[in-house]
Amino acid sequence: MECQECHERPATLHFTQVINGEKKENHVCEVCAKEKGYLSYPDEAYSFHHLLTDLINFNASKLDSVENKTLKQQSQELTCTHCGMTFSQFKQIGKFGCASCYETFSSRLDPIFRRAHAGNTKHNGKVPKRTGIDLQTRKQIESYKKELQHLIETEAFEDAAIIRDKIKELESNPRKSEAGDKS
């Protein structure tokens, strides 16, 4: 059997990966396995940091193997305009350079977060009290609008009018919103 990565050398490493419930059979040669980070080097001290960077590299290589060449090319040029960190630097050290990196590398972060946080990619907790008010108001308005749509569809116009007024009030005076007290 030949190596599925280089298609040159014989595959000497055979293993099954389960990623988010999906099984994948892998047959690779030792050289490719090292390159892709499947093999750990016995003399390297085991640490959480290594585990993390391996994990980031691993995910990136998985993306590559999807053969999305455009994405791959983009990633090589992905550089944070705020701090100058490139995606490959991020992969190497396993740390972000600044808050803008999150934006810059956004398209490639989900698999990394999923691995580190048991499948989660979205924040579901505290929001800054002061600067978060606008955000909370916007969320509240969004949910009211959905409710309004539903009420109109079900022809519950009286209730719809109440919700419409609530939206108006929030839009004109966001600081007073009840959502502002949350957190």
Add this chain to the structure above:
Amino acid sequence: MSLEHFIDEAISPWMRDDGPESDIVLSSRIRLARNVADVSFPLIASEEKLEAIHDFFQEKYEHQSFRNHEDFEFISIRDLTAVEKHVLVEKHLISPHLVKYSDESAALISQNEQISVMINEEDHIRIQLYYPGLQLERALEDAFAFDDWLEERVDYAFDETRGYLTCCPTNVGTGLRASVMMHLPALTITKQINRIIPAINQLGFVVRGIYGEGSEAVGNIFQVSNQITLGKSEEDIVSDLGSIVNQLIGHERNARSILMKQSELTLEDRIYRSYGVLEYSRIINATEASRCISNVRLGIDLGIIKHTSRNILNELMVLIQPGFLQHFAKKNLTANERDVLRASLIRERLELEK
């Protein structure tokens, strides 16, 4: 008051109070990681930017008070001696990381030593809040309020989808690391702990030694903390951790009562031998001392050793550390000199209890 009392006292004022389950749970800690918006993380930020953050915190928060956490002391790490840094790390008031990158780093510590804010650690701001015993919910409430209080003057790096943005992808979202320090001698004696740790890991929580990542469980003290920070609310993280800790408490109590039933004499022998070593030895290294202190503390909890306070574990565990010993001696000591001083300090401390 100034830096001295943080250094001179082996145990922090808040440790003198007994919290819930304090026969097994030594302390609960909430850590929140925050960053200042529009400034690169300390890893690559310029010295000027970091110095500006350092100065901002000194200017705005030095000698301020929040609730009962009074009169924050502002400490620039670069101004400390090597021994002073060592002692603050041994008391868990600052992290080894803060000391390693100490050019612009600082700590803001309340007089009761319950709150310690690390400035320019891996993230710009790391809030740490301690409570005695198992009081995670209370600690979280206090930490949230303190976080809001800081945020009145600081714009945080926050994103609607990703939450609080941190330098390391493992902290993003809530930025919360909730941890509980537990004394688990019976689970260690019966080796049950080796089966329990992997099970806890599978639930997205970690069990470590007393000094954090990669450290050994000195004196049978374990630190249990959450690993996942993204996608779960802070309240959920804390309540999940709480239920794991409660289960551990149950297992530990169970193991203690089985030990008492099945091998009381062996256990008593073990405890009294340790007490004897602490009371009479003239040279003792940190590992042996930790082991003996843990046994004695177990003896106190089981009512085998009387007239000695429980607090002794918390206090001696810090007292026997190299940094504290050298601070006490007011000079650098060789390992052998430390072993001699350690033995004599422990003897004195036990004498005090009588």
